[in-house]
Amino acid sequence: MAGAKEIRTKIASIKSTQKITKAMEMVAASKMRRAQERRRAALPYAQKIRNVIGHLRLANPDYRHPYLTDRAVKNVGLIVMSTDRGLCGALNVNVFKQTLAEVRDWQEKGVESQLCVIGSKAQQFFRRTKLPIAGSVTHLGDRPHVSALIGTVKVMLDAYVEGRIDRLYVVHAEFVNTMSQKPVVRQLLPAEPVKSAELQDLWDYIYEPSAAELLEGFMTRYVEAQVYQGAVENVACEMAARMVAMKSATDNAGKLIEELQLIYNKARQAAITKEISEIVGGAAAV
Amino acid sequence: MASTINVDIVSAEGEIYSGVAAMVFVPAVQGELGIAPRHAPLLTTLKAGEVRVQTPDGVEHAFYVGGGALEIQPQRVTVLADTALRARDLDEAAALAAKQRAEEAIRDRSDEITLAEAQAELLRAVAQIKMLERIRKLRQ
Numbered sequence: 001m002a003g004a005k006e007i008r009t010k011i012a013s014i015k016s017t018q019k020i021t022k023a024m025e026m027v028a029a030s031k032m033r034r035a036q037e038r039r040r041a042a043l044p045y046a047q048k049i050r051n052v053i054g055h056l057r058l059a060n061p062d063y064r065h066p067y068l069t070d071r072a073v074k075n076v077g078l079i080v081m082s083t084d085r086g087l088c089g090a091l092n093v094n095v096f097k098q099t100l101a102e103v104r105d106w107q108e109k110g111v112e113s114q115l116c117v118i119g120s121k122a123q124q125f126f127r128r129t130k131l132p133i134a135g136s137v138t139h140l141g142d143r144p145h146v147s148a149l150i151g152t153v154k155v156m157l158d159a160y161v162e163g164r165i166d167r168l169y170v171v172h173a174e175f176v177n178t179m180s181q182k183p184v185v186r187q188l189l190p191a192e193p194v195k196s197a198e199l200q201d202l203w204d205y206i207y208e209p210s211a212a213e214l215l216e217g218f219m220t221r222y223v224e225a226q227v228y229q230g231a232v233e234n235v236a237c238e239m240a241a242r243m244v245a246m247k248s249a250t251d252n253a254g255k256l257i258e259e260l261q262l263i264y265n266k267a268r269q270a271a272i273t274k275e276i277s278e279i280v281g282g283a284a285a286v
Numbered sequence: 287m288a289s290t291i292n293v294d295i296v297s298a299e300g301e302i303y304s305g306v307a308a309m310v311f312v313p314a315v316q317g318e319l320g321i322a323p324r325h326a327p328l329l330t331t332l333k334a335g336e337v338r339v340q341t342p343d344g345v346e347h348a349f350y351v352g353g354g355a356l357e358i359q360p361q362r363v364t365v366l367a368d369t370a371l372r373a374r375d376l377d378e379a380a381a382l383a384a385k386q387r388a389e390e391a392i393r394d395r396s397d398e399i400t401l402a403e404a405q406a407e408l409l410r411a412v413a414q415i416k417m418l419e420r421i422r423k424l425r426q
Contacts, residue, residue: 041300
């Protein structure tokens with residue numbers, strides 16, 4: 001019975017791995033539900049404020065906030081969202097690939113990129129590339145909070161105001177459904193105009209109180225909401241991706257155990273047959 | 287068609303109200319605003335208070351907002367309410383004091399306020415403290 005013991009220990013070890021992946025799958029599934037709820041809840045606000053800011057772009061005010069004015073692009077800033085932990089399939093890699101593609105596109109046009117990384121996976125990955133990293137934040141947890149994000153994002157906003165970057169993008173995974181998450185690149189600054197049939201051609205808002213004061217508040221809310229939305233979206237994606245990855249790991253472990261069990265049974269049977277034939281052979285000789 | 291206006295009230299925690307209205311009242315920083323359909327485009331911030339929505343069939347809905355921002359387009363009003371996360375000005379000390387007062391009143395029955403009243407006040411105070419605790423936890 002050569003190898004029977006080895007096979008047995010192997011089966012036992014795979015079984016314990018399977019237990020772990022199964023538990024992780026269930027944890028991810030329950031966390032996903034909550035993350036999705038948070039994502040859904042944050043969505044209308046982010047969309048509405050994007051619309052409002054988009055309308056602002058189309059207005060014809062006397063005062064123009066720097067966040068709303070296009071200028072020649074010499075440098076771009078990218079905020080890259082990632083997870084803190086691994087074991088979630090190709091989620092992070094897809095986001096990083098998209099980021100690198102974006103960086104390369106700009107490079108061909110002679111534009112340099114600066115990064116702001118969110119999540120330790122992005123930090124690890126982009127440290128190896130030669131790209132300048134302006135800011136980073138990790139360990140946001142499963143419930144990212146605006147105040148934790150805004151500190152780092154402020155670095156990029158300051159860079160924008162001071163003219164070190166001329167455009168700001170955010171790259172994160174977008175939740176399509178449980179099985180698929182795709183990376184998206186969204187322009188944050190300058191805010192993109194939103195076309196709407198309800199708008200007339202030449203108009204401006206009445207600002208109460210003054211435009212400068214008001215826009216500051218609006219723009220802060222806008223950036224906060226967009227980045228927060230990206231972070232919440234990314235957590236929902238992380239949980240979904242992890243759940244799927246862990247489910248397939250559990251399934252694979254099950255298949256492996258089945259195969260090994262078969263090999264083990266065959267080996268055992270072969271040993272028994274061999275023993276019987278030896279006994280029979282011995283008896284015949286006597 | 288021209289006598290109604292679309293209203294969206296959203297906060298970072300979710301959509302609060304979406305529908306058509308004949309008239310909307312909001313607590314703007316510079317005083318309450320009444321918004322009729324085809325109002326001129328306007329941007330302003332809101333202070334804590336009540337947003338009231340009058341639907342075309344005369345029903346009035348009221349929502350409490352703890353501040354926020356407002357956009358008016360001729361056909362659409364968007365209220366971006368700040369969430370409980372910004373409810374920094376909720377007076378925790380006052381809530382605690384109220385609780386203490388209520389507890390004292392229960393102990394001292396001879397006081398002019400009746401037991402039922404005191405218990406009701408205690409409940410309110412406890413609810414307020416609980417909400418403050420929840421806000422603090424959320425902020426962490």
